[in-house]
Amino acid sequence: MSIDEVKKRVKYGGAKGGFAMMKKRGALILACVWVCAGVGSLLADNRLKDVFLHQGPKAESSLELGKLVLYFSNRADFTLLPLTESASLHRAQKSYFFPQTKVGADAASAMARVSRVHHAWYSVQVVAVQKPIEGVRVTLTYDPEKIEVYDQFFDSIQLNKALEVMFYNKELKKRLVTGLQTPLLRRAANEKKKHGVIVDCGHGGKDTGAIGYAQLQEKEVTLSVGLRLAQALQQNGISVFLTRDADTTVPIDRRTSFANSVADEAGLLVSIHANMAKNEAASGVETFCLERSLFFSLADEPDKKFAQCVSRLLDDRYAQSKLLAQQVQDSVLACTQKKNGALCDRQVKQAVAQILLGTQLPAALIEVGFLSNKHEALLLRTKSYQQALANGICNGIIAYLRSIA
Numbered sequence: 324m325s326i327d328e329v330k331k332r333v334k335y336g337g338a339k340g341g342f343a344m345m346k347k348r349g350a351l352i353l354a355c356v357w358v359c360a361g362v363g364s365l366l367a368d369n370r371l372k373d374v375f376l377h378q379g380p381k382a383e384s385s386l387e388l389g390k391l392v393l394y395f396s397n398r399a400d401f402t403l404l405p406l407t408e409s410a411s412l413h414r415a416q417k418s419y420f421f422p423q424t425k426v427g428a429d430a431a432s433a434m435a436r437v438s439r440v441h442h443a444w445y446s447v448q449v450v451a452v453q454k455p456i457e458g459v460r461v462t463l464t465y466d467p468e469k470i471e472v473y474d475q476f477f478d479s480i481q482l483n484k485a486l487e488v489m490f491y492n493k494e495l496k497k498r499l500v501t502g503l504q505t506p507l508l509r510r511a512a513n514e515k516k517k518h519g520v521i522v523d524c525g526h527g528g529k530d531t532g533a534i535g536y537a538q539l540q541e542k543e544v545t546l547s548v549g550l551r552l553a554q555a556l557q558q559n560g561i562s563v564f565l566t567r568d569a570d571t572t573v574p575i576d577r578r579t580s581f582a583n584s585v586a587d588e589a590g591l592l593v594s595i596h597a598n599m600a601k602n603e604a605a606s607g608v609e610t611f612c613l614e615r616s617l618f619f620s621l622a623d624e625p626d627k628k629f630a631q632c633v634s635r636l637l638d639d640r641y642a643q644s645k646l647l648a649q650q651v652q653d654s655v656l657a658c659t660q661k662k663n664g665a666l667c668d669r670q671v672k673q674a675v676a677q678i679l680l681g682t683q684l685p686a687a688l689i690e691v692g693f694l695s696n697k698h699e700a701l702l703l704r705t706k707s708y709q710q711a712l713a714n715g716i717c718n719g720i721i722a723y724l725r726s727i728a
C-alpha cells in the first residue's frame with residue numbers, strides 16, 4: 324500500500340457527511356499506520372471492545388449519577404453528530420460518532436445491556452451504523468436541568484483506548500461549587516493556623532466499594548489504611564478527624580459537610596480508595612486533586628477587582644491541592660518501594676470527585692493500588708503493606724505541611 328493510499332483512508336474529513344477528524348489525531352493514526360503498514364488497514368481494525376454503564380447511587384445526594392465507559396481496540400476518537408430534534412422539551416441529546424469502527428464480538432450484548440439501563444434523568448443508546456460511513460453511534464438523552472455531561476479520554480494502562488462519559492448531578496454540582504466562595508474568602512482572612520487532618524476512609528457499611536481478587540473489599544482496605552494513617556499522624560502530634568472509624572455507611576455529602584464543619588481546626592483532607600480495572604494487569608498508585616476548572620470562575624462578576632481576588636485564591640487552592648496530592652503520591656511510592664520494590668507510578672491527576680469538590684479545604688484522593696490485580700490484592704490485604712501505605716501518606720502530609728508553613 325502506498326503512503327498516498329494510506330493517507331486517503333486516514334482522512335475522514337474527505338468522507339461524505341462531514342465527519343471531520345481532529346488533525347492531530349489524524350496525524351497520530353497516520354504515524355501508526357506507517358509503522359504497522361504490513362498489518363494492512365489499521366483503520367478497518369478499530370473495534371468497540373466493550374461498553375459499561377455504571378449507575379450512581381441515590382440521585383438526590385450523589386454528584387456522580389452515572390458513568391459510561393467505551394473501550395476500543397485502537398482509538399476512541401469521535402466526532403459529535405449534529406443533533407436531531409429532541410423528542411421532548413425537557414430532553415437534551417448528545418451524539419458521538421466513532422468512524423470506521425466495528426462492533427467487537429463481545430460488545431454486542433454489552434451494547435444491548437447499556438441501552439436497557441433506565442435512569443429517570445438519562446438514557447444511553449449505542450448502535451452500529453453503516454451509512455454514510457461505518458461506525459458506532461452513541462447517543463445520550465438527558466434532562467439538561469438535572470444532568471451535566473462531561474467526557475474525557477483515558478488510557479487504561481497498556482491496553483485499551485477508552486472514552487469515559489460522566490453524568491453529573493447538575494444542581495448539586497452548582498451548589499457545591501458556589502458553596503466554595505464564602506469559606507475560601509474566610510479561610511484567607513483567617514489568622515488561625517491549625518493543621519489537623521481529615522482522614523476519609525472510602526466506602527463502608529452497605530457500600531463495599533470495589534470487590535477484587537479473592538473477594539477483597541475496597542471498604543476493608545480503606546478502613547485499615549485510614550486507621551493506621553490516623554495513628555501515624557497522631558504520633559506526629561497532628562490531630563485527626565475521621566469521616567468513619569468503623570464499617571458503617573456514610574454518604575459522601577455527610578462526609579463533606581463533616582469536613583467543612585471542622586474546617587477551622589483542620590487544614591486538609593485525604594480520601595483513601597483502592598482501584599479496580601477491567602485489565603487485570605493494571606497496577607500502581609495514583610492520586611487525584613480536583614479538576615482546576617471546577618474551582619469555578621467569576622467571569623460574570625461586575626466587580627473586576629473582587630473577581631481577580633477570588634480567582635487568585637482559587638488558583639492558590641488548586642495549587643495547594645495539587646501539591647498535597649504530589650507529596651502524598653511521591654511519599655507513598657517511596658515507602659512501599661522499601662517494602663516491596665518499585666510500584667507503577669500512575670501519577671497525580673485531576674478528577675471530578677464529590678469528596679474533593681464538596682470539601683472546602685485542600686484535598687487529595689489516593690488510590691492505593693488495584694484490587695483487580697492479583698499481586699497487588701494479595702499485598703493490599705496484609706497488615707504490613709497497609710502500614711507501609713499509611714506511613715507513606717503520613718510522610719507526604721507532613722512534607723506538605725512543612726512546605727506551606
Ligand SMILES: [Zn+2]
Pocket residue numbers: 525526532533541596597
Ligand atoms: Zn473507591
